[in-house]
Amino acid sequence: LMRIRWIDQYKGFLGLLVVIGHTMSWSHAVKAYDVLNLVNFIICSFHMPAFFVVSGWVSSTNYNFSKVVKKTVNLVVPLCIFWSINVCFSYMSSYYTFWGAVIKATENYWFIFVMITVIIVYPCLRKINSGGVCLGLLLLATLLTGFVQSKISMFFGYMLCYAVGDIVGKHALEQWGKIQKRKIFFALCAIVICIIIGYYTIFEYSLLVNPYYKIFIGILLSFLTLLIFMDIKVSPLFASAGNVTLEMYLMQFIMFSLFSNLTTGNYKLL
Numbered sequence: 413l414m415r416i417r418w419i420d421q422y423k424g425f426l427g428l429l430v431v432i433g434h435t436m437s438w439s440h441a442v443k444a445y446d447v448l449n450l451v452n453f454i455i456c457s458f459h460m461p462a463f464f465v466v467s468g469w470v471s472s473t474n475y476n477f478s479k480v481v482k483k484t485v486n487l488v489v490p491l492c493i494f495w496s497i498n499v500c501f502s503y504m505s506s507y508y509t510f511w512g513a514v515i516k517a518t519e520n521y522w523f524i525f526v527m528i529t530v531i532i533v534y535p536c537l538r539k540i541n542s543g544g545v546c547l548g549l550l551l552l553a554t555l556l557t558g559f560v561q562s563k564i565s566m567f568f569g570y571m572l573c574y575a576v577g578d579i580v581g582k583h584a585l586e587q588w589g590k591i592q593k594r595k596i597f598f599a600l601c602a603i604v605i606c607i608i609i610g611y612y613t614i615f616e617y618s619l620l621v622n623p624y625y626k627i628f629i630g631i632l633l634s635f636l637t638l639l640i641f642m643d644i645k646v647s648p649l650f651a652s653a654g655n656v657t658l659e660m661y662l663m664q665f666i667m668f669s670l671f672s673n674l675t676t677g678n679y680k681l682l
Contacts (some may be wrong), residue, residue, distance in 0.1 A: 422641040426466075427657040429459045431664055436679045453612050460523060461630025462637065463657075467527070468577025468637075475535035483531045487658070491524045494662035501666060521662065523570075528572045534578075543579040550575055554581060558623040570628040576631055581638075605633050 433455040434447055472479060497515050502513035518525075537546050551571040557565035611625060 416470070418641050422466060422638060423463070423657045425460055425631065426459050427635070427660050429455045430661060433459065433680040450609075451614060452672050454608055457626060458610060458630040458633035458637075461570065461627060462634035463523075463629060464527070464530070464570045464573035465577035465581065465634040468574035468579075468639065469581040471574075471578050475538055480531060480535055484528055487524055490658055491521060491528075494666060495521055498662075498666050523660075523661075526567055526570050529567065530574050534571060534574060537575075538578075542577065546641070547572070547575055547579060554623055554627060564625045570626060573631060573634070575650065577634075581635070600632065600636055604629065604636065653667060 433452050436452045498517040498520060499510075499513045502508045502516055503510050510518060537549070541549065550568055553568040554565055554572050559566055605630060
């Protein structure tokens, strides 16, 4: 099957946002400049939900065991390689115990574990339930578990993003060319910007971990940015990066692990 170029460009763009966001956070630059803090807040509001939305959007409608196994293996192999390297870097620095390094590396790659779970569990839900019922169940699970701010709510929330991309995105984006794009696009942009700036002003980062906020804004911004990339041609560099987004993410955490270990105690370098 031929790759969809604008999807790769979009994934490359999201990958760049993740690198920029993590770099700003890890370098403590967001603490020094308010504008960078706001930019990082906006990036963190949607970059990971967007990946799950676009993954659902390009997912196959023919869910079978062999495809689930193939996708799982494609994620597990690079995860094991980079996770092991990350553990070694952290442990050799003497900053972490062995099990501390294992836990830290696992926390770094949480999104891969969530994606693997989504790939395995979501096809089962789609086999059992229709699209609307599936979305309703995932939304209910996200809301209920979100009351206790648990990690489980994050899992259900990202699976909801994946389901929205699969069930809603496939149909909504096909109709996009038949409606007045500009008016709707700018109206949605205005709504999203007002919500983000309002919430940031009132709650700052405390709200970013709230699944009610992050999933809602994440889905809206995902479709807004998807629509932009459908209509414009971006740098081929983004398309190249979109082919290796997973490897780019995994390598970034290894580089951060090495960088943080070398600069421990030397805050001038941070």
